[in-house]
Amino acid sequence: MTLSKVQENRAAKAEQIKGVARHCLANDGAAGLSLREIARRMNESSSALYRYFPTRDALLTALIIDAYNDLGSTAERAWQAAQRKTPTNQFVAVCKAIRSWSLEHRDEFALIFGSPIPNYAAPESTIAPAARIPLVLAHIARSGTIDASNFGPVSLPPRVLDARLGELLPDMSPDQMSRCLMAWSAIFGLLSFELFGHFVNSVAKSDEYFSSAVYEIARRLGLKS
Amino acid sequence: MTLSKVQENRAAKAEQIKGVARHCLANDGAAGLSLREIARRMNESSSALYRYFPTRDALLTALIIDAYNDLGSTAERAWQAAQRKTPTNQFVAVCKAIRSWSLEHRDEFALIFGSPIPNYAAPESTIAPAARIPLVLAHIARSGTIDASNFGPVSLPPRVLDARLGELLPDMSPDQMSRCLMAWSAIFGLLSFELFGHFVNSVAKSDEYFSSAVYEIARRLGLKS
DNA sequence: TGTACATCAGTGAACGCGCGTTCACTGATGTAC
DNA sequence: TGTACATCAGTGAACGCGCGTTCACTGATGTAC
Secondary structure (H helix, E strand, O other): OHHHHHHHHHHHHHHHHHHHHHHHHHHHOOOOOOHHHHHHHOOOOHHHHHHOOOOHHHHHHHHHHHHHHHHHHHHHHHHHHOOOOOHHHHHHHHHHHHHHHHHHOHHHHHHHHOOOOOOOOOOHHHHHHHHHHHHHHHHHHHHOOOOOOOOOOOOOOOOOEOHHHHHHOOOOOHHHHHHHHHHHHHHHHHHHHHHOOOOOOOEOOHHHHHHHHHHHHHHHHOOOO | OHHHHHHHHHHHHHHHHHHHHHHHHHHHOOOOOOHHHHHHHOOOOHHHHHHOOOOHHHHHHHHHHHHHHHHHHHHHHHHHHOOOOOHHHHHHHHHHHHHHHHHHOHHHHHHHHOOOOOOOOOOHHHHHHHHHHHHHHHHHHHHOOOOOOOOOOOOOOOOOEOHHHHHHOOOOOHHHHHHHHHHHHHHHHHHHHHHOOOOOOOEOOHHHHHHHHHHHHHHHHOOOO
């Protein structure tokens, strides 16, 4: 009990700092994230923040992990809410949830999926949270009884995929895994183009376009229905 | 003749500045591009650069346009070199050229396709150069006699695509255009994941993976052969 | 071909601002007695 | 319940560095005569 109250306060304040930091991202991007700016917005001295994050990079890491986890749990929740739908519609529901999150958290999307931050190297602790999103897609594909006979197999030479993928998804064939990966990077490509302004002269109605595109990706994944 | 020599020198020096600037991008990213750093590397005073670029943003714009044009002409050359191949192989050749350029120009790739640069708004003059790359893909699809009957049409409601696309590609159906757009964003997704490190734990051999993925995208585009 | 002269390239100091991080410190918090 | 005390939160000045941009200036370039 002695420590817990102190620790609670610490945790709450750290959350508050991250909240303000997320707002700062909008103005100056990840590369320009500044502890002094955050302190200014909180009406505190910049040195105060060092009680909570030993360094600017530590704060960045915390923001990155939070963003992956937030997006990851959003995807997982959307999947659970769609359990009774067809595999295709499960997939579409998850994709739409991912897109909604991305539109509402543009700066965090850029933080985790945009250009690497100069002079910052993401530590290993970011890997597991980052994997949550594609794992949801893989689980849908697995339980969705892939039926890819229409398309023929993806001609993937052996050992192209990382061995760790096989450990994570032991009952999936390389063909299935590569289809999932391609689906995930295709979804990301759609979101990135939309959010970073590369559809300005080509797509007029983003919602509808995304929806069609995602159904098409589901079809290519071989999902039922 | 009076002006031409002076103008030549000016142009040559501007090119030199951009060359040094491209090297700076590697260390500090687009957001951190600094005229003072460029000047330091050239052993000149920072104020000297203002003879050539009125502002830091003007230099950024020049770099962005150059990057789009460089990548665009790379894609166009690859297409021309592959004229005699099948549509699918033309497509694959262009994609591989795009990937090679991206791997050799990681910083410029991030400059044009990465997170938006804070407090910088790209002017209209970047739009046309940016369009060159997807236009090559569209031309291949058009001349490659799309055969999408295996897949059924993409169910795209009317007016989802921008009207300007139709003007640019008057003889393409919305179905064809949306397939091209989806192909382009899928390719971009692959490149972005590879370059920004999101394949570290899943793809072990990037060359082979990209190759398979791109064949698959060509198939989905309905390209012959 | 030689020279006077305008034009332009490049300089260096300055303005006003920003940053991450450290350090000795004050003052509040919360607990053990 | 009251108080002494340790612990921790937050301060403010400082270090050493960075930036974009302006401005009056020197000195080289290249041309017109």
